[in-house]
Structures are given as C-alpha cells and as structure tokens.
Amino acid sequence: MHPDMIHFLARSTKHLRPLFVNRQAGVGAFDIDSSPEREWNIRINEDVKRKQVTLVGSILPDPNSLFEILTAFRVLRENKSLNPFLVVPYLAYARQDHIAKPGEAAIGIMIAETLRNLNPSSLFVLDVHSRSVIDALGPNAVELSALPLFARTLLDDEPVDVIVAPDQGATGRAKRLAELVGAEVAVIEKIHPKPNVTQAKSISRDISGKHVVIVDDLIDTGGTIIEAVRLVSKRGASSIRVAATHGLFSNDAREKLAALPIRRLYVTNSIAQERHPNITVLDITPMLLSL
Numbered sequence: 001m002h003p004d005m006i007h008f009l010a011r012s013t014k015h016l017r018p019l020f021v022n023r024q025a026g027v028g029a030f031d032i033d034s035s036p037e038r039e040w041n042i043r044i045n046e047d048v049k050r051k052q053v054t055l056v057g058s059i060l061p062d063p064n065s066l067f068e069i070l071t072a073f074r075v076l077r078e079n080k081s082l083n084p085f086l087v088v089p090y091l092a093y094a095r096q097d098h099i100a101k102p103g104e105a106a107i108g109i110m111i112a113e114t115l116r117n118l119n120p121s122s123l124f125v126l127d128v129h130s131r132s133v134i135d136a137l138g139p140n141a142v143e144l145s146a147l148p149l150f151a152r153t154l155l156d157d158e159p160v161d162v163i164v165a166p167d168q169g170a171t172g173r174a175k176r177l178a179e180l181v182g183a184e185v186a187v188i189e190k191i192h193p194k195p196n197v198t199q200a201k202s203i204s205r206d207i208s209g210k211h212v213v214i215v216d217d218l219i220d221t222g223g224t225i226i227e228a229v230r231l232v233s234k235r236g237a238s239s240i241r242v243a244a245t246h247g248l249f250s251n252d253a254r255e256k257l258a259a260l261p262i263r264r265l266y267v268t269n270s271i272a273q274e275r276h277p278n279i280t281v282l283d284i285t286p287m288l289l290s291l
Contacts, residue, residue: 002052005085008044010057010072012065013089015272019285028053030072034064042071048081055120056288058090058271059111061248065092066111073118086120087288089270090246094129112136124291126270126284127173127217127245144291146245146268147173147215149282151180153266154213154241161210161238162186164203166228170216177215177243186212188228200227208236218246219267222253229260239263246270247279254279 006028009017020027028048033041053076057069069086076084096108108130115123116138123141128134134143154160160181165174167190178185186205214228219242229240240262247267257265258278266280267273273281 005052005054006046006048007054007056008072008076010055010065010068012058012060012068013056015269016056016089016285016288019269019283020289023285023289025289030075032068034068040067040071042068042075044075044079048076048079051081052085053081054085054087056087056089058088059092060090060271061092066114070114070118073120083119083121085122085124085291086115086118087124087291088115089126089284089288091125091128091133094133097130097132106132108133109136116141122291124288126268129217144287145176146270146282146284146287147177147180149268149284149287150215150243150266151177153280153282154181154243157241157264158239159211160213162205162207162212164188164207164212164214164228164232166200166214166216166224173217174215177213181213183213188231190224190227200231203231203235206235207232209238211239211241212237213241213243215242216244218248219244219253219257220248221250222257226256226260229257229262233261242266247273247281 006026007020008028028046030042030044055073059066093108093111098106112133113136124144126144127146160183162184163174163178165171165187171187174185186203188200189202191199191201212232219225225242232240241264242262243266245268254276265278268282268284
C-alpha cells in the first residue's frame with residue numbers, strides 16, 4: 001500500500017489497532033454514536049481530503065458490523081479521500097451462498113454484492129468460505145490466504161506428513177497447504193445418518209503413524225473438526241494439529257476441542273480471540289500491511 005496510507009479500523013477489527021500502531025502504520029480514527037435509541041452518526045477525526053485511506057473491517061454475525069463498514073466507507077468518500085481501499089479480514093454469512101430451503105435467500109451473495117457496489121479501489125478478503133461469494137465480490141476483489149502463514153509455523157514446529165481435509169469442501173485448501181509444506185493429502189468422507197447430524201465415516205489415505213494437520217477455513221461450533229480429529233485419532237495418527245483461519249468458537253467449542261488429542265490448534269487474529277492455553281493465534285497484520 002501507499003507509504004502514507006491512513007488505516008481506519010472498524011470496531012470489528014479494533015483488536016488489530018495496537019498491532020498496526022506497533023508497526024508504525026498510519027492509523028486514523030472515527031467516532032461512532034450508535035446508541036439504540038438514536039440513529040447512527042459516524043464522524044472522522046482528521047482531514048482525509050486527497051489522502052490514501054484504507055478501511056479495515058470484518059463482517060461479523062452481528063449485522064451492525066456490516067452497517068458500520070457501509071457508513072464509514074461513505075464518510076471517507078464524502079470527505080474527499082482518494083477512492084478508499086477496503087480490507088475485510090473475516091466475511092461472515094459466506095456459508096449462505098445458495099437457497100438451501102424454500103423461502104430462504106442467498107444472504108452471503110447479497111452481502112458480497114453490497115460490498116462490491118461500494119466500488120472501492122481494491123477489495124481484499126481473507127479465506128472466504130464460498131467461491132460463489134468471492135465471484136459476487138467482483139473483479140476488484142482479491143482473496144488473501146493464511147496458508148503461507150500456517151505453512152511457516154507448521155514447519156518450524158515439527159514435520160508434516162499428511163494434510164487432512166475434514167470434508168470434500170476443504171480439499172482444495174488442503175492441497176494448497178500440502179504443496180507449501182511438502183506433504184500428502186487425505187480427504188475425509190462424511191455421512192449424514194439423520195437430519196442435522198454429520199459423522200466422519202472414512203479417510204482416503206492410511207495415516208497410521210503419521211503427523212497430520214487438519215485444515216479448514218473456519219471453526220464455528222467445532223463439529224466438523226471434532227469429527228475429523230476423532231477419526232484420524234482412531235486411525236492411528238502419531239500427532240494431530242489443526243489450522244483454521246477464522247476462529248469463531250461458538251458456544252463451548254473451545255472446551256470441546258481442548259478435550260481432544262490435538263497437539264496444537266492454530267487460528268489467526270482475523271477475529272478477536274480470547275486467550276486459551278490450547279490455541280495459538282497467528283498475526284495477520286504483516287500480511288495486511290504488505291498489500
């Protein structure tokens with residue numbers, strides 16, 4: 001990015017602000033009056049006229065995070081900054097990329113189209129769940145990947161024999177990480193014995209005695225990863241590590257994962273993380289500042 005770039009961080013990414021400051025990146029600020037009884041009001045605290053600016057904000061499950069990005073982007077543009085860049089470390093609702101049941105809608109596509117219509121100079125997203133959502137973001141969208149960050153960290157730890165995709169949808173991600181670390185790939189097949197119940201049934205490669213890494217784009221309730229860990233443990237893996245870009249950890253997911261034979265679990269700080277002895281958080285700030 002431009003050396004004089006000013007970064008404005010939304011509340012969804014405020015945990016990254018000290019990391020930006022520590023790396024001597026230009027960081028701006030804006031005030032938000034968002035009391036429930038009143039309309040929102042956003043005001044930037046400095047002159048951005050003809051200046052390069054970047055808005056960094058995630059779309060979280062809370063829809064207010066989307067509205068904040070829309071309004072903050074508008075404020076930057078109407079105060080005559082050069083056409084802003086937009087960086088979205090985490091894009092929620094990407095799993096809602098199609099109509100699953102009658103009466104529903106592809107909300108993830110709607111959000112992607114909304115961001116596209118902002119027409120930023122460039123739009124950067126990180127490890128989005130759905131290819132359809134990425135396409136809906138438009139030609140100016142660039143998908144960043146945490147896989148090189150995971151690869152460096154994994155190789156500094158211990159050898160990697162097999163990268164495991166916990167389901168068919170993660171196969172492409174597993175293959176890319178395997179290329180980076182020089183490992184083989186195994187894919188888990190899941191079955192649905194009854195509605196809303198998923199079980200890991202089989203794995204495509206013998207992993208007995210192997211150091212395996214299960215990779216996915218996100219951990220929400222942890223169900224997919226839990227099933228994968230149980231299966232690879234049962235099949236005799238020598239050690240099990242897990243890498244996922246976005247750690248939502250809904251409900252008691254952290255505790256459930258901590259009870260499993262996972263040697264180390266890696267996520268990034270795309271979403272603010274609580275300290276946990278079993279989770280290692282990798283910093284995406286250098287990646288964002290290198291754009």
